[in-house]
Amino acid sequence: xxxxxxxPSWVICKSGTSVKIECRSLDFQATTMFWYRQFPxxxxxxxxxxxxxxxxxxxxxxxxxxxxxxHASLTLSTLTVTSAHPEDSxxxxxxxxxxxxxxxxxxxxxxxxxxxxx
Amino acid sequence: xxxxxxxxxxxxxQEGDSAVIKCTYSDSASxxxxxxxxxxGKRPQLIIDIRSNVGEKKDQRIAVTLNKTAKHFSxxxxxxxxxxxxxxxxxxxxxxxxxxTLTFGKxxxxxxxx
Numbered sequence: 099x100x101x102x103x104x105x106p107s108w109v110i111c112k113s114g115t116s117v118k119i120e121c122r123s124l125d126f127q128a129t130t131m132f133w134y135r136q137f138p139x140x141x142x143x144x145x146x147x148x149x150x151x152x153x154x155x156x157x158x159x160x161x162x163x164x165x166x167x168x169h170a171s172l173t174l175s176t177l178t179v180t181s182a183h184p185e186d187s188x189x190x191x192x193x194x195x196x197x198x199x200x201x202x203x204x205x206x207x208x209x210x211x212x213x214x215x216x
Numbered sequence: 217x218x219x220x221x222x223x224x225x226x227x228x229x230q231e232g233d234s235a236v237i238k239c240t241y242s243d244s245a246s247x248x249x250x251x252x253x254x255x256x257g258k259r260p261q262l263i264i265d266i267r268s269n270v271g272e273k274k275d276q277r278i279a280v281t282l283n284k285t286a287k288h289f290s291x292x293x294x295x296x297x298x299x300x301x302x303x304x305x306x307x308x309x310x311x312x313x314x315x316x317t318l319t320f321g322k323x324x325x326x327x328x329x330x
Contacts, residue, residue, distance in 0.1 A: 132318075139325075140322070140323070141305060141320045141321065141322045141323050142305065144317055144318075144319075147317060191260075204250070204262060204265070205262070205318060207259040207260050207261075208259060210257070210258070210259055
């Protein structure tokens, strides 16, 4: 299947700093990418949907100024957690749909980023 | 919006037994139902999926059934092995609604004991 690369896999930062997470589709063009947040032993909660070349659509309750999403190309989306605080500590994971396939329901996930804010 | 309920939250079985995880969904327009397996600290991996025009799909020890009328679908794992231990998520989406988003169930932690 398609490969989605996510970096970094693990980040520890001080409170107040900003952290950027990258998600790349390696062998396909991802017209749409999704960003999820996952707390320990909980499900994947959709944060936002990003479409290449347009503004991201945020889910209810997710602060768009806090979680900046940029989808500048068909293979790269970034999530920046601005002014991170301890409550932002979580596992962040991206996923992408292969826009080039006829049946493009399948989502391919990145490997996730564990963010710990001290 | 779509709401997906998943049961049980935890499931313990002996190696060789069968395991069944059930999900219900609320949006009758949903037409795509994947199942993901997630090991601790790793990405979810798609293990099987089913579309609304099919009632059952099987892949070796894994099968999924769908009842559109009742709006529920189930994952069946036969001859379970310790390496099947993981968290399993069901999901639902409506692929006809522009860029479709997946709504996930809360997950089932499956533990297979040797």
